[in-house]
Amino acid sequence: MEGDARTKRMDRELASRCLAELGARGWKVRCAPAGRIGDLESEIRSLRDTGKMSEAHYALCLDCWDFSAARAFPGPASILVAASPSRTRRLDFHAGARRVEAVLPPIFAERFSFKASVIECLSSILGPAGRHASPARLPEKLLAARTGLARIGRNRLAYVDGMGSYCRLGAFLVDLPFPDDGWEEALRPSACADCGACERACPSGALKQGGERFDHDRCLCYLNEETAEPFPAWAEGAWHHAFMGCMRCQEACPLDAAYRGLVEEGPSFDPGETEAILSMGPEAAEGDLPPSLREKIAECGLSKLLFLLPRNLKALTDKA
Ligand code: SF4
Ligand code: SF4
Numbered sequence: 001m002e003g004d005a006r007t008k009r010m011d012r013e014l015a016s017r018c019l020a021e022l023g024a025r026g027w028k029v030r031c032a033p034a035g036r037i038g039d040l041e042s043e044i045r046s047l048r049d050t051g052k053m054s055e056a057h058y059a060l061c062l063d064c065w066d067f068s069a070a071r072a073f074p075g076p077a078s079i080l081v082a083a084s085p086s087r088t089r090r091l092d093f094h095a096g097a098r099r100v101e102a103v104l105p106p107i108f109a110e111r112f113s114f115k116a117s118v119i120e121c122l123s124s125i126l127g128p129a130g131r132h133a134s135p136a137r138l139p140e141k142l143l144a145a146r147t148g149l150a151r152i153g154r155n156r157l158a159y160v161d162g163m164g165s166y167c168r169l170g171a172f173l174v175d176l177p178f179p180d181d182g183w184e185e186a187l188r189p190s191a192c193a194d195c196g197a198c199e200r201a202c203p204s205g206a207l208k209q210g211g212e213r214f215d216h217d218r219c220l221c222y223l224n225e226e227t228a229e230p231f232p233a234w235a236e237g238a239w240h241h242a243f244m245g246c247m248r249c250q251e252a253c254p255l256d257a258a259y260r261g262l263v264e265e266g267p268s269f270d271p272g273e274t275e276a277i278l279s280m281g282p283e284a285a286e287g288d289l290p291p292s293l294r295e296k297i298a299e300c301g302l303s304k305l306l307f308l309l310p311r312n313l314k315a316l317t318d319k320a
Helices: 002-024 036-049 055-064 111-129 140-146 190-194 197-201 220-226 271-278 291-299 303-319
Strands: 028-033 078-085 088-095 098-104 133-135 150-152 158-160 167-174 263-268
Touching: 002 028, 002 111, 028 140, 036 055, 036 140, 078 111, 078 140, 088 271, 088 303, 098 303, 111 133, 111 167, 140 150, 140 158, 140 167, 158 167, 220 303, 271 291, 271 303, 291 303
Parallel strands: 088 263
Antiparallel strands: 028 078, 078 167, 088 098, 133 167, 150 158
């Protein structure tokens, strides 16, 4: 009994040190018992079953998420969802003599290094106590909304206090009980009630009926991030403005007024690098790229998406 009490006290101290250290780095965190992973899975399945998510979108999601992750951790475990501020990047390319500017949405920059930094931080505290943390492939926006970390706007973006939608989310599994932050209804920001600016700004009509419906297959984020197919004829050339994804509904949102101007510059791709991207084949591999181009693409968080880059860049250079 005494040993149990001591273990619980040590667990509480470890969890509290982890949360304090994550907070000291400017990251916001919410926690839930790992058993909530089953609730996330049921909720996503119910979106599919009620027609709010298409079969194709559901299949794509299942490729990205792993709802069985907690089984790797016997005993009590927690899920943590963390948010860090993130900025838009302004990239420029040089197609011959022309300079072509494109944005990279905040979700891409540092998307791998943020998770690695959180794991490094957690492991430095948990490792010496024989505990572990690992990244979890879970629906991060839904998890953030359910734990009260974020609200989900009509544009389907996650809004975190003090960061707006200019944030990056990461989910993590830890073999330690953390304080339970509760499991609330996924709420909209109250500002959405009388707004609709995102729906008006969306060029493709993906947002519909006051944000009640989202046509995933019409969203540019799907077209340029999630499929390697040529862009459909109905996707007008003028809509393309981002190297990856789309920011029209984010740029229009009044909740982001304080954050959208905080843009990071670069990298800049010289004419040779621009041409090298445009001429990449579908089998292009990181190792085939000149080191400087490889580094710039890695800096953008796009190393694993090389096969999409020539098509996306061509849409931008054709438009310019
Ligand atoms: S643009 Fe308006 S409706 Fe859309 S997410 Fe922002 S506040 Fe909500
Ligand atoms: S990301 Fe672009 S295409 Fe998708 S809903 Fe927003 S504005 Fe529309």
